[in-house]
Amino acid sequence: MSSKPPQSGSTGDSPKETARLLAANIAQARATFDALAQLAAPVAMAVETLHACLASGGKILACGNGGSACDSAHFVAEIVGRYVRERRGYPAIDLTADHGLITALINDYPPQRLFARQIEALGKPGDALVVFTSSGNSPNIVEALAAARAGGLRTIAFHGRDGGACRGGAEIELIVPGQVTARIQEGHQLLLHTVCEALDARL
DSSP states (O other): OOOOOTTTTGGGGHHHHHHHHHHHHHHHHHHHHHHHGHHHHHHHHHHHHHHHHHHHHOEEEESSSTTTHHHHHHHHHHHSSOSSSSOOOOEEEETOOOOHHHHHHHHHHHHHHHHHHHOOOOTTTOOEEEESSSOOOOOHHHHHHHHHTTOOOEEEEETTTOOGTTTTSSSSEEEOOSSSHHHHHHHHHHHOOOHHHHHHHHH
């Protein structure tokens, strides 16, 4: 371990630099959130679609990669559990959750088939698929949407940037503008919570 004292302008300035970074991120997040107001119509459509699915006895499938896999798990937890209001649980499956199944599928099939294979096995007409992808370019999400369409599932996509390769692949698209992955994921969280709150009121 070095016994040298910290260099001037490095350690001593770190609290100021962190404060500057926080302020910049807050400003960037605020701009991202302000832009989400233009998504009011597709958010309302997503709520209607999910309500119709669950009210008719269907289930929700959800998936994503990395941080978006966490959004998938979060969304499913809100459906099976509850968001705020106390209500009965509704069927929803996180396609990223079963480690044994996931590793088997990746071992036996091309990685881009990871979610599509599960949708083909578990989905039925009238169910809904909800995908999360900050880039919009994940091959396994592109194939998941294609499998859902082929199987008669309703499709809702939380995208980022310009929608990427997934754009046009879902009936309802919630595209968070911007190029910073973290801000897109934060936008997805706000949209996710808004959908859950509105859905709880309907259910």
